[in-house]
Amino acid sequence: MLRYVASKFFYMLVSLFILISATFFLMKAIPGDPFMGEKKPSPEILARLMEQYDLDKPVFQQYTKYLGNIAQGDFGLSMKQQNQSVTDIITDTFGPSLRLGLIAIVVAVIVGVLLGMLAALYHRRLIDSAAMILSVLGIAVPSFVLASLLQYVLAEKAGIFNVMGFDSPLDYVLPVMALSAQPIAFIARLTRSSMLEVLHSDYIKTAKAKGLNWMAIMFRHVIRNGILPVVTYVGPMTANIITGSVVIEQIFGIGGIGKQFVDSITNRDYTVIMGITIFYGILLMLARFMTDIAYAVVDPRIKLDGGKEG
Amino acid sequence: MASDSTTSGTAWDNLQPEDFKKIGMDEKQSEIIQRESLSAWRDSWERLRKNKLAMTGLVIMILILIMAIIGPMISNYDYETNDLMNTNMPPSGEHWFGTDDLGRDVFVRTWMGARISLTVGLAAAAIDLMIGVIYGGLMGYFGGRIDEFMNKFAEILYSIPYLLVTILLLVVFEPSLGTIILALTITGWINMSWIVRGEIMQLKNREYVLAARSMGAGTGRLLFRHLIPNAMGPIIVTLTLSVPNAIFAESFLSFLGLGVQAPVASWGSMINDALSGWMYYPWRMLFPALFISLTMLAFNIFGDGLRDALDPKLKK
Numbered sequence: 357m358l359r360y361v362a363s364k365f366f367y368m369l370v371s372l373f374i375l376i377s378a379t380f381f382l383m384k385a386i387p388g389d390p391f392m393g394e395k396k397p398s399p400e401i402l403a404r405l406m407e408q409y410d411l412d413k414p415v416f417q418q419y420t421k422y423l424g425n426i427a428q429g430d431f432g433l434s435m436k437q438q439n440q441s442v443t444d445i446i447t448d449t450f451g452p453s454l455r456l457g458l459i460a461i462v463v464a465v466i467v468g469v470l471l472g473m474l475a476a477l478y479h480r481r482l483i484d485s486a487a488m489i490l491s492v493l494g495i496a497v498p499s500f501v502l503a504s505l506l507q508y509v510l511a512e513k514a515g516i517f518n519v520m521g522f523d524s525p526l527d528y529v530l531p532v533m534a535l536s537a538q539p540i541a542f543i544a545r546l547t548r549s550s551m552l553e554v555l556h557s558d559y560i561k562t563a564k565a566k567g568l569n570w571m572a573i574m575f576r577h578v579i580r581n582g583i584l585p586v587v588t589y590v591g592p593m594t595a596n597i598i599t600g601s602v603v604i605e606q607i608f609g610i611g612g613i614g615k616q617f618v619d620s621i622t623n624r625d626y627t628v629i630m631g632i633t634i635f636y637g638i639l640l641m642l643a644r645f646m647t648d649i650a651y652a653v654v655d656p657r658i659k660l661d662g663g664k665e666g
Numbered sequence: 667m668a669s670d671s672t673t674s675g676t677a678w679d680n681l682q683p684e685d686f687k688k689i690g691m692d693e694k695q696s697e698i699i700q701r702e703s704l705s706a707w708r709d710s711w712e713r714l715r716k717n718k719l720a721m722t723g724l725v726i727m728i729l730i731l732i733m734a735i736i737g738p739m740i741s742n743y744d745y746e747t748n749d750l751m752n753t754n755m756p757p758s759g760e761h762w763f764g765t766d767d768l769g770r771d772v773f774v775r776t777w778m779g780a781r782i783s784l785t786v787g788l789a790a791a792a793i794d795l796m797i798g799v800i801y802g803g804l805m806g807y808f809g810g811r812i813d814e815f816m817n818k819f820a821e822i823l824y825s826i827p828y829l830l831v832t833i834l835l836l837v838v839f840e841p842s843l844g845t846i847i848l849a850l851t852i853t854g855w856i857n858m859s860w861i862v863r864g865e866i867m868q869l870k871n872r873e874y875v876l877a878a879r880s881m882g883a884g885t886g887r888l889l890f891r892h893l894i895p896n897a898m899g900p901i902i903v904t905l906t907l908s909v910p911n912a913i914f915a916e917s918f919l920s921f922l923g924l925g926v927q928a929p930v931a932s933w934g935s936m937i938n939d940a941l942s943g944w945m946y947y948p949w950r951m952l953f954p955a956l957f958i959s960l961t962m963l964a965f966n967i968f969g970d971g972l973r974d975a976l977d978p979k980l981k982k
Contacts, residue, residue, distance in 0.1 A: 367818075367821065367822060368825070370822055371822050375827075375830070378826075378831070382834050382835065382838045385838055386837075493963070495962075495966055496910070496959055497963075498914055498917060498918070498958060498959070498962070500921055500937065501937065501955040501958065501959055504951055504955065508944065508945065508951075512945050519945075595829075599829050599918065603918070603922075621833070621837060621923065621924065622923060624837070626837075629834075629837060633830050636827065637826065637827055637830055640827045
C-alpha cells in the first residue's frame with residue numbers, strides 16, 4: 357500500500373514539475389516584453405521594471421528562481437494590478453470559488469447517485485427512461501449554455517432569483533445548478549450501470565434466498581458495491597467543476613478565482629495566468645491522487661504492487 | 667370405427683402404409699445456408715438501424731452537416747458585413763435568425779460557426795485517431811519494457827490538465843483554426859491510445875495472429891492488417907465520442923476569447939458575444955446555443971448506440 361501511494365505521489369510531482377516548466381517556458385516564448393503597451397515606458401523605467409520582475413537575468417537563472425519561489429508559495433507580482441502579489445490574488449478570490457465548487461460537488465454526488473439508483477431499481481420503467489434522458493441532456497448541453505438559460509428563465513423572466521451577484525444563499529442556487537448538471541449526468545449513468553450489474557449478481561440472489569429483507573440487501577450489498585465506480589469519477593469531476601466555474605463565475609458575476617483567470621487572460625497579465633494555471637494544476641493533481649488512494653482503499657481487488665499484469 | 671364422424675378432412679387415425687412415401691435425404695441440400703450470410707459490419711448495422719435513438723442522432727448529425735455546407739449559400743447575406751442600420755433585429759422574413767449588435771445576419775453566422783465547430787471537432791478527432799492508434803498499437807503490440815515506458819509517458823502527459831495546457835498554448839500563440847486544433851490534440855490522443863492498447867493486448871495472443879506470424883508477417887503487417895482492423899469497433903466508438911468533446915472544448919475556448927478571432931464566428935464566440943445583451947436579444951444566444959447542444963446530443967446518442975451495436979455483449 358505504501359509503495360503504491362509513494363509511486364502515485366512521485367508521478368504527481370513529476371507531472372507538476374512538467375506543468376510548471378511548460379508554463380514558464382511558454383510564457384518566455386511570447387515575443388516582446390510584457391510592458392509593450394500603448395504607452396511605451398521610458399528606458400529607465402523599463403530597466404527598473406525589468407529588474408523588479410527579474411527579466412534582466414539569464415533565462416535559466418529566472419527559471420530556477422521561479423521554481424524556488426513556487427516551492428515557497430510565492431508566484432511573483434501581478435503585471436497589471438499595481439503592487440498585488442499573485443499569491444494574494446489567489447487567496448483573495450479562492451474563497452467564493454471553493455464554496456461554490458464544494459456545494460456543487462456535494463449536490464452532484466447526492467443527486468447523481470439517487471437518480472442512478474432510482475433508474476436501476478426501476479429498470480426499463482418510466483423513471484429509468486426519464487433519468488437517462490435527463491443525463492444525456494446533462495452531458496450534451498454545455499454548462500455555459502445551461503447557465504445562460506437558467507439565468508434567462510428563472511432570474512430574468514420568472515424573477516425568482518437575482519440575475520447577478522453572490523451574496524444571499526439564494527444566489528447560490530443557479531450557479532450550483534449549472535455547475536453540477538454535467539457531473540450529475542455522469543454520476544447517474546455510472547451508478548445506474550454498476551447498480552444494474554450488482555443487482556443481477558449471484559451474491560444478491562444468495563442474500564434474497566437467505567430471506568434477508570429488502571432494506572438490508574440494499575444498504576449492505578447493493579449500494580456499497582454499486583457506488584464504487586463513482587469514486588473513480590472524483591478526479592474528472594474536479595476538473596469539470598473547475599472548468600465550469602471559469603465560465604459560470606463570469607456569467608453570474610461572481611468574483612472568484614475563475615473570473616480572475618478569465619480577466620487575466622483578457623488583460624494578458626502573464627504572471628497571474630501562470631500562477632492560477634499552476635494553482636489549478638495542483639488542485640487537479642491532488643484530486644486525482646486522492647481518487648487513486650481512495651479507490652485502492654475502497655476496492656481491495658485493486659493491485660497495489662505497481663501493476664504487473666498477472 | 668366412429669372416426670369418420672369425429673374427424674373431417676384428414677383422418678389421422680386411418681393412415682395406411684401406402685400413404686407414406688420415401689423421399690430420401692440429400693446431404694448436399696442440408697448443407698445449403700438458407701439465410702443470407704451477414705458480415706460482422708452488416709450485422710452491427712442491422713442492430714444499429716433498429717435503435718431509434720441512435721438513428722435520430724445520425725439524422726441530426728447529417729442535417730447539421732448539410733446545413734453547415736449549404737446554410738451560408740442559401741442566404742443573401744454574408745457573415746462579416748456590418749449593417750449598422752439593422753442591428754439587433756429579431757428573427758423575420760429578412761433575417762431568419764435575426765441580426766447581432768453589428769447588424770450581421772445570425773442565420774449565416776450560425777452556419778459559418780457550424781463549419782468552424784465541426785472542422786475543429788472532426789480534425790481534432792482525426793489527429794487523435796492517427797496518433798492514438800499508432801502509439802497505442804505499439805504499446806499493446808510490444809508490451810513489456812517498451813509498453814511500460816510509453817505508458818508512463820502517456821500517464822504523465824494525461825495528468826496535466828488538458829484545458830490548462832490548451833489555454834496556455836493559445837495565450838502564447840495567436841489563436842487560429844490550426845493552433846486550436848493543435849492545442850486540443852496535444853493531450854487528446856491519449857485516451858484513444860489506451861483503448862487501442864487494451865484491445866491489441868487481448869488480440870495479439872489469438873490463433874490467427876500466430877498463424878499470420880508463422881507465415882512470415884512482419885510487425886507492420888500484423889499491426890495494420892490483422893490487429894487494428896479487429897479493434898475497429900472500440901476505436902470507432904471512441905472516435906465518435908471524442909468529436910463532441912473537441913466541439914465543447916473549442917466553444918469553451920471561444921467563450922474565453924481564445925478561439926477563432928472576429929469577424930469569423932464559432933458557436934462559442936457567438937454565445938460569448940450574445941451574453942451581454944442576451945436578456946434583450948435572446949435570439950442571438952438561442953440559435954448557436956441550440957445547435958451546439960443538438961450537435962453534442964446527436965454525437966453522444968449516436969456514439970452510445972454505436973457501442974451497443976458493435977458490441978452486443980455489453981448491452982444490458
